[in-house]
Amino acid sequence: MDDLIGIKQIAKLANVSIGTVDRVLHNRAGVSKATREKIRAIIKETGYKKNTVASRLNLAGRKKLKIAVLIPEVSSNWTYWELPKKGIQKAVEELSEMGILVSYYYFTDPLSFAKMGDTIMDIKYDALVTVPFFMAECNNLLSKAKAEKIPVVFLDTEIQLDFPAYFIRQNSHKAGMVAARLLHGLVGTEGRYFVINIVTDRGLHANNQQRENGFREFFATNFKDRAISIMTINQPIDRPFEINPEIENWFRDPGRKGIFVTNARSYLIPAILKTNNVSNVSVVGFDLHHDNLECLRKQEIDFLINQKPEFQGYTAIKGMFKFLTEQDPSDLNMDVPVEIIVKENCGAD
Amino acid sequence: MDDLIGIKQIAKLANVSIGTVDRVLHNRAGVSKATREKIRAIIKETGYKKNTVASRLNLAGRKKLKIAVLIPEVSSNWTYWELPKKGIQKAVEELSEMGILVSYYYFTDPLSFAKMGDTIMDIKYDALVTVPFFMAECNNLLSKAKAEKIPVVFLDTEIQLDFPAYFIRQNSHKAGMVAARLLHGLVGTEGRYFVINIVTDRGLHANNQQRENGFREFFATNFKDRAISIMTINQPIDRPFEINPEIENWFRDPGRKGIFVTNARSYLIPAILKTNNVSNVSVVGFDLHHDNLECLRKQEIDFLINQKPEFQGYTAIKGMFKFLTEQDPSDLNMDVPVEIIVKENCGAD
DNA sequence: CTGAAAGCGCTTACAG
DNA sequence: CTGAAAGCGCTTACAG
Numbered sequence: 001m002d003d004l005i006g007i008k009q010i011a012k013l014a015n016v017s018i019g020t021v022d023r024v025l026h027n028r029a030g031v032s033k034a035t036r037e038k039i040r041a042i043i044k045e046t047g048y049k050k051n052t053v054a055s056r057l058n059l060a061g062r063k064k065l066k067i068a069v070l071i072p073e074v075s076s077n078w079t080y081w082e083l084p085k086k087g088i089q090k091a092v093e094e095l096s097e098m099g100i101l102v103s104y105y106y107f108t109d110p111l112s113f114a115k116m117g118d119t120i121m122d123i124k125y126d127a128l129v130t131v132p133f134f135m136a137e138c139n140n141l142l143s144k145a146k147a148e149k150i151p152v153v154f155l156d157t158e159i160q161l162d163f164p165a166y167f168i169r170q171n172s173h174k175a176g177m178v179a180a181r182l183l184h185g186l187v188g189t190e191g192r193y194f195v196i197n198i199v200t201d202r203g204l205h206a207n208n209q210q211r212e213n214g215f216r217e218f219f220a221t222n223f224k225d226r227a228i229s230i231m232t233i234n235q236p237i238d239r240p241f242e243i244n245p246e247i248e249n250w251f252r253d254p255g256r257k258g259i260f261v262t263n264a265r266s267y268l269i270p271a272i273l274k275t276n277n278v279s280n281v282s283v284v285g286f287d288l289h290h291d292n293l294e295c296l297r298k299q300e301i302d303f304l305i306n307q308k309p310e311f312q313g314y315t316a317i318k319g320m321f322k323f324l325t326e327q328d329p330s331d332l333n334m335d336v337p338v339e340i341i342v343k344e345n346c347g348a349d
Numbered sequence: 350m351d352d353l354i355g356i357k358q359i360a361k362l363a364n365v366s367i368g369t370v371d372r373v374l375h376n377r378a379g380v381s382k383a384t385r386e387k388i389r390a391i392i393k394e395t396g397y398k399k400n401t402v403a404s405r406l407n408l409a410g411r412k413k414l415k416i417a418v419l420i421p422e423v424s425s426n427w428t429y430w431e432l433p434k435k436g437i438q439k440a441v442e443e444l445s446e447m448g449i450l451v452s453y454y455y456f457t458d459p460l461s462f463a464k465m466g467d468t469i470m471d472i473k474y475d476a477l478v479t480v481p482f483f484m485a486e487c488n489n490l491l492s493k494a495k496a497e498k499i500p501v502v503f504l505d506t507e508i509q510l511d512f513p514a515y516f517i518r519q520n521s522h523k524a525g526m527v528a529a530r531l532l533h534g535l536v537g538t539e540g541r542y543f544v545i546n547i548v549t550d551r552g553l554h555a556n557n558q559q560r561e562n563g564f565r566e567f568f569a570t571n572f573k574d575r576a577i578s579i580m581t582i583n584q585p586i587d588r589p590f591e592i593n594p595e596i597e598n599w600f601r602d603p604g605r606k607g608i609f610v611t612n613a614r615s616y617l618i619p620a621i622l623k624t625n626n627v628s629n630v631s632v633v634g635f636d637l638h639h640d641n642l643e644c645l646r647k648q649e650i651d652f653l654i655n656q657k658p659e660f661q662g663y664t665a666i667k668g669m670f671k672f673l674t675e676q677d678p679s680d681l682n683m684d685v686p687v688e689i690i691v692k693e694n695c696g697a698d
Numbered sequence: 699c700t701g702a703a704a705g706c707g708c709t710t711a712c713a714g
Numbered sequence: 715c716t717g718a719a720a721g722c723g724c725t726t727a728c729a730g
Contacts, residue, residue: 006723017701022725030699053406053446054723058706060402062726097402097707177693185651186534218693302534338694344526344567345687355707366717371709379715403707407722411710446723 005046013046014039025050052098052325060099065324067317068120070113070130071155073106080264080287080309084155087313088129095321102317110134117141121148126324128152129316132159132167133205139163153320153332155312157206166332168316170307172207176214176262178338179284182303183258184218186282192255193219195232198265204234208262211286215260237265251278258282267291270300288341296343304346306339354395362395363388374399401447401674409448414673416666417469419462419479420504422455429613429636429658433504436662437478444670451666459483466490470497475673477501478665481508481516482554488512502669502681504661506555515681517665519656521556525563525611527687528633531652532607533567535631541604542568544581547614553583557611560635564609586614600627607631616640619649637690645692653695655688 007025011018016035023031024039031039042048069088072081085104092102105120107113114137120128121144128145132138132154139162145152146163153166183193195215197208212232219228233246250256259269259281266285273281284303285292295301319331356374360367365384372380373388380388391397418437421430434453441451454469456462463486469477470493477494481487481503488511494501495512502515532542544564546557561581568577582595599605608618608630615634622630633652634641644650668680 007725008723018724019701019726020699023700026725032699035699051406051446051723053402053409054706055725056706057400057403057406057708058723058725061706097400174693178691181691181693337688337696339686340689340691340694342527342530342689344523344530345689347686356709357707367708368710368717369715372716375709381715384715400707403722404709405722406724407707407709410722 004051005048006051007048010039010042010046010048013042050326056098056325060097064099064101065127065321066123066125067100067102067127067129067320068105068123068125069102070105070107070116070120070128072131072133073108080289083309084313084316087310087315088317089313090310091314091317091321095317098321098325100317100321110137113137114140117144121145121150124148125150127320129313129320130154131156132161132165133157135159135161151320151323151329151332153316155316156307156309159206166319166329168312168319168332168334168336170336170338172210173214173217174335175286175305175307175338176211176216176260177218178214178340179211179260179303179305180215180218182340183260183282183284184223186258186302192250192253192257193228193230194250194256194259195230195262196259196269197232197234197262198237198268199234205263211262212260215262237268251276256281258284261285263287264289264292266301266304267295270295270298288346293346296341296346299343302342304341306341308336308339312336353400354397355400356397359388359391359395359397362391399675405447405674409446413448413450414476414670415472415474416449416451416476416478416669417454417472417474418451419454419456419465419469419477421480421482422457429638432658433662433665436659436664437666438662439659440663440666440670444666447670447674449666449670459486462486463489466493470494470499473497474499476669478662478669479503480505481510481514482506484508484510500669500672500678500681502665504665505656505658508555515668515678517661517668517681517683517685519685519687521559522563522566523684524635524654524656524687525560525565525609526567527563527689528560528609528652528654529564529567531689532609532631532633533572535607535651541599541602541606542577542579543599543605543608544579544611545608545618546581546583546611547586547617548583549586554612560611561609564611586617600625605630607633610634612636613638613641615650615653616644619644619647637695642695645690645695648692651691653690655690657685657688661685 007018007021011021014021016039020031020035021039024036071084072078074081088102092100105116107116113134117137128150130152142152142161142163142165153168156169158167158169195212197204197212216230219230231246231250233244261269264285264287266283267289269283283301285301286305286307288304288306292301292304296304315331315334322331323329356367356370360370365388369380369384370388373385420433421427423430437451441449454465456465462483466486477499479501491501491510491512491514502517505518507516507518544561546553546561565579568579580595580599582593610618613634613636615632616638618632632650634650635654635656637653637655641650641653645653664680664683671680672678
């Protein structure tokens with residue numbers, strides 16, 4: 001009961017050597033159909049399960065599992081991707097004795113993404129962890145990986161691709177609903193909301209749109225008949241806010257209640273409100289960016305929603321390892337929890 | 350660089366056999382002082398680190414790590430402890446190939462806790478996971494464990510004990526502050542709050558008191574000068590609410606705003622409010638108890654705070670394993686995040 | 699098509 | 715006090 005059955009017992013039961021059992025287990029050639037089937041039957045009967053620890057101990061030296069990670073380049077104004085990387089590295093450390101090797105590649109735009117993708121496909125990796133920012137390039141990469149039977153898991157964002165794939169990311173629609181719940185809780189059942197997509201030259205990200213949709217759905221579902229208006233603007237990060245007459249109007253509207261920033265740039269809002277003498281406006285944003293946390297502490301932002309980026313990276317590596325060693329993909333599709341952060345649980349004491 | 354140094358290399362460098370290296374690594378007797386020191390020096394120089402995977406593969410068959418778990422008995426009206434147990438079992442499954450054996454013991458009161466504690470100490474376990482509900486009995490058990498050099502980690506609650514110990518639990522004071530932040534966000538800066546400790550015959554739990562203290566501290570710190578009053582009652586679960594004149598008064602008070610229930614019994618509140626025709630009162634409670642989630646879905650409870658009980662159990666086993674195999678206690682002291690749950694992120698879609 | 703041997707890094711008797 | 719051998723469960727050349 002306690003001691004699980006091993007390759008040795010299987011061999012004895014089948015009257016063969018352990019080498020032959022191993023050949024069957026790995027579907028390698030060179031076994032007669034009869035013995036193969038006999039062994040298969042015994043494996044099924046006994047419920048044999050490979051001992052991953054023993055297997056990896058053996059292979060750790062000679063055949064490491066090679067995983068390529070292709071993520072955005074960290075720059076001074078976009079440090080977010082340090083966090084998934086941190087989680088990836090934690091997983092790598094935990095698995096270091098199991099024979100794992102992770103190589104990082106970075107991109108800045110569709111072109112460099114495609115180029116790096118090709119480089120990765122040239123080297124024979126066992127798996128790929130990346131990000132689905134560019135639909136055409138992703139489909140291209142995914143189809144190549146499919147052909148080579150290389151599993152791919154996408155982080156951060158979910159988009160519709162030509163082939164089914166694994167995604168570890170927050171459900172952005174749901175996150176938008178949570179944001180609406182929080183903002184609505186703060187301001188009550190009537191008022192004018194303001195959704196701000198602060199966009200860079202990368203344009204409007206799929207996550208931003210999904211979050212806005214969720215935000216709007218919350219009100220459409222729960223408060224259809226209330227006097228609630230939601231205005232959206234796509235504000236380029238490098239242009240002054242006040243230049244936009246819509247924004248000016250919203251600032252002067254006494255019914256203005258709350259602002260939902262669909263990405264991590266919410267820390268820009270408090271200063272703008274102050275400059276324009278706008279008070280009593282609640283703000284909800286995303287990500288535990290340093291400046292966002294600072295605003296949270298000063299109570300200039302009310303809530304932040306965390307996408308748990310370290311956790312995403314960590315789970316991707318752990319889940320991929322489990323898939324590669326046990327053919328179990330169950331950890332490769334994950335809805336990361338929508339974590340709500342306020343001043344008192346933001347981690348800094 | 351890539352291939353880490355192993356016991357074999359150490360042996361070669363020291364001109365001894367691997368057996369002798371092993372003896373030094375495990376501080377076993379039978380090595381001359383000179384060789385011992387030579388080997389120690391080489392270990393230090395090379396930064397040798399034991400390969401846990403190889404070590405456990407070897408020992409999994411003959412010397413399993415035995416961990417005793419002593420937790421409250423699950424009953425029909427207190428199912429909470431199923432959850433830490435679930436996390437424990439998940440960890441046990443993940444570590445099954447590493448040679449681990451967990452035995453469960455249950456208590457219902459101080460007497461059975463002490464008795465089970467003695468039973469556990471009689472059998473030689475490698476570690477103990479339990480719960481610090483009864484101070485005297487815990488100190489007793491902890492001192493015995495100390496004498497036997499058996500590490501102990503406590504879940505769920507932190508209390509002051511005679512010896513330092515490991516705790517994996519939510520910071521209840523902080524959780525109370527979070528609850529206050531949420532309730533305050535909903536009701537604004539003025540009003541009368543109501544803290545309800547719904548107590549059973551087990552009496553007021555340390556967590557409840559700590560949560561109430563945190564709740565009060567939030568208002569004392571942030572809104573000292575505002576017209577905020579906080580009333581606390583300890584309501585026995587088996588007695589009707591309305592019988593208490595204080596509660597009657599609070600119900601009739603137009604300034605009443607929010608109720609903070611310091612444990613998982615918040616699901617009792619909505620029905621009481623309804624019976625007494627009390628509306629527009631916000632409710633914050635604890636734990637993802639089935640009935641609480643039901644109230645959350647019906648928007649009768651606004652926020653729940655989750656203590657992540659599965660995570661606590663999981664972390665206890667994983668952390669204890671790491672401690673036993675690598676002498677690394679870093680995962681045995683943990684502030685579990687104060688997780689905020691609303692209807693939209695409660696997990697059920 | 700199949701088996702026997704060597705080995706992954708560590709641990710444990712056993713022999714001297 | 716020290717070493718050589720056997721073994722944990724699996725994997726890989728190599729021999730036949």
